[in-house]
Amino acid sequence: MSTASVVGVALAGEEREVALAEVEAVRDVVQAGEYRELLDGLAEALNRGDALPDEYLSELDRLLALALQSGRVRAMYGPSGEQAALRAYRKLPGGAELTASAKAVNDALASLQGQPLESVSLTAVGPGAFTLSLAAGGAELSVRLDRQGARLASVGV
Numbered sequence: 001m002s003t004a005s006v007v008g009v010a011l012a013g014e015e016r017e018v019a020l021a022e023v024e025a026v027r028d029v030v031q032a033g034e035y036r037e038l039l040d041g042l043a044e045a046l047n048r049g050d051a052l053p054d055e056y057l058s059e060l061d062r063l064l065a066l067a068l069q070s071g072r073v074r075a076m077y078g079p080s081g082e083q084a085a086l087r088a089y090r091k092l093p094g095g096a097e098l099t100a101s102a103k104a105v106n107d108a109l110a111s112l113q114g115q116p117l118e119s120v121s122l123t124a125v126g127p128g129a130f131t132l133s134l135a136a137g138g139a140e141l142s143v144r145l146d147r148q149g150a151r152l153a154s155v156g157v
Contacts, residue, residue, distance in 0.1 A: 008052070009052050009057060009092060010050065011046065011088050012049060014080065014081065015085070018073065018081050018085045018088065019046055019060060019063075019064060019088050020047065021077070022063050022067050023042050023046060023063060026039060026063060027040065027043060038056075041055075041056065042059060042060060057092055060088075060092060061092040061093050061095070064085055065094055068086065097149070101149045102149065102150055105143055105151060105152055109134075111139060112137065112139060112141065115136035115137025115138075115139070117134070117135075118136055119134070119135045120132070120133070121133045125144075126146075128146055129144070129145070129146035129147075130144075130146070131145070132145060138157065139155075140155070141155055
């Protein structure tokens with residue numbers, strides 16, 4: 001997956017509220033140490049509405065990804081809170097990378113548009129990992145789908 005560049009993310013409104021609540025939920029169970037200090041700094045930056053420096057981006061990315069994947073965000077804050085967390089996540093490095101990867105897959109799939117579909121298959125390649133293969137108009141695309149997102153596995157003409 002290509003690395004998407006993210007600089008100085010600032011969250012506002014419900015995005016900031018949900019992100020802060022998730023940071024505070026984790027911070028509440030961490031007693032002391034470097035990780036607690038990291039969470040304290042992240043919470044302070046979110047409280048002030050500051051643009052988050054790199055040192056905080058990856059941790060907030062990790063916390064929101066886990067909260068979204070586990071269903072915690074939706075359970076705690078409802079559908080609107082989940083949407084706010086998703087908007088925030090897309091601004092962070094992991095979310096920006098997933099968005100870029102999905103765009104690359106969509107660009108490749110667009111090359112098949114209007115072509116007669118020759119074959120489609122889905123293969124399980126491991127736990128939670130699949131390859132979607134499509135052939136149309138003499139072109140073949142394989143898309144890998146797993147926990148890291150969707151990305152092109154191969155392109156053939």
